[in-house]
Amino acid sequence: MATGRIKKALSGFYYVESKEGETYQCKGRGVFRKRNITPLVGDMVTFDISGQHEGYIVEIHPRENELVRPPIANITQAIIVCSAMKPAFNTTLLDRFLVLVESKDIQPVIFLTKMDIAGQEEANLVSYQRDYENIGYQVEMLSVENIETLSVVESYFKDNITVIAGQSGVGKSSLLNAIDPSLLLKTGEISDSLGRGKHTTRHVELISLYGGLVADTPGFSSLDFQDISLEELADCFPEIRERRQGCKFRGCMHHKEPKCAVKAAVEEGEIPSYRYDHYLRFFEEIQTRKPRY
Numbered sequence: 244m245a246t247g248r249i250k251k252a253l254s255g256f257y258y259v260e261s262k263e264g265e266t267y268q269c270k271g272r273g274v275f276r277k278r279n280i281t282p283l284v285g286d287m288v289t290f291d292i293s294g295q296h297e298g299y300i301v302e303i304h305p306r307e308n309e310l311v312r313p314p315i316a317n318i319t320q321a322i323i324v325c326s327a328m329k330p331a332f333n334t335t336l337l338d339r340f341l342v343l344v345e346s347k348d349i350q351p352v353i354f355l356t357k358m359d360i361a362g363q364e365e366a367n368l369v370s371y372q373r374d375y376e377n378i379g380y381q382v383e384m385l386s387v388e389n390i391e392t393l394s395v396v397e398s399y400f401k402d403n404i405t406v407i408a409g410q411s412g413v414g415k416s417s418l419l420n421a422i423d424p425s426l427l428l429k430t431g432e433i434s435d436s437l438g439r440g441k442h443t444t445r446h447v448e449l450i451s452l453y454g455g456l457v458a459d460t461p462g463f464s465s466l467d468f469q470d471i472s473l474e475e476l477a478d479c480f481p482e483i484r485e486r487r488q489g490c491k492f493r494g495c496m497h498h499k500e501p502k503c504a505v506k507a508a509v510e511e512g513e514i515p516s517y518r519y520d521h522y523l524r525f526f527e528e529i530q531t532r533k534p535r536y
């Protein structure tokens with residue numbers, strides 16, 4: 244018996260890396276299929292060694308979390324990439340990513356790329372950076388044109404299982420390429436438009452990078468709040484989460500209730516009004532969503 248982590252799943256095989264750094268090509272035991280559990284990339288597993296570099300997975304260790312698209316378990320960090328320009332920085336989209344990441348108990352980090360073409364927007368972006376840092380997020384301003392800004396990126400990978408997220412064209416692939424040319428980020432959009440399973444191999448892989456693992460496919464490709472309840476939504480905003488004790492009513496939704504500590508903080512300017520506006524907008528979106536049957 245040995246333990247290790249699944250780094251790649253392909254054609255019914257799971258590639259498990261042992262603590263010693265050896266890779267074993269493993270099959271899942273039939274028992275998983277019967278119980279409707281599929282091993283995922285990122286899973287810690289116990290496996291039986293059946294031959295040289297071959298084995299059988301006998302147990303999947305409890306997961307911290309899991310994503311559906313791409314299918315990965317135990318993610319610890321999501322790097323949300325936004326660009327200063329082309330496409331322009333958009334707080335609504337950033338907040339949408341933040342909520343999705345928070346809802347999975349994953350630590351978000353914000354990378355603001357293409358700072359070399361920020362131009363007159365730079366002052367505004369610095370002010371947004373301060374807002375998000377006040378909330379408790381780390382925000383890095385970067386440019387692939389500026390090698391010095393990239394050295395800071397490397398430090399984020401250590402001891403983490405990271406997914407990179409962000410809208411198309413913000414520079415996710417360029418960023419990873421600039422820090423490690425062997426890591427070419429696959430884009431979800433392309434394989435989706437080509438059609439699932441046609442001639443494209445849809446597999447996810449975790450790649451070792453600077454003392455951690457990074458998914459080679461961007462995360463959070465679907466941006467809807469399907470799995471998030473109204474109660475959870477408030478918890479996905481750290482500045483709301485930390486103030487809710489101050490609300491008069493237990494179960495306050497920080498919406499129309501009186502004596503709400505969150506609304507008071509918005510009025511005092513302690514919470515940026517755009518953050519609260521996005522909370523309300525997402526709130527409406529969840530409230531009015533069609534039930535799924």
Ligand SMILES: Nc1nc2c(ncn2[C@@H]2O[C@H](COP(=O)(O)OP(=O)(O)OP(=O)(O)O)[C@@H](O)[C@H]2O)c(=O)[nH]1
Binds near residue numbers: 410411418
């Ligand atoms: N000026 C400037 N351009 C950049 C920077 N990073 C990326 N770009 C450009 O932005 C465009 C999009 O970059 P990609 O790396 O393909 O973006 P992506 O996020 O991987 O996009 P998808 O693959 O569609 O998800 C390319 O033309 C890059 O050359 C940067 O720091 N500065």
Ligand SMILES: [Zn+2]
Binds near residue numbers: 490491495500506
């Ligand atoms: Zn409240």
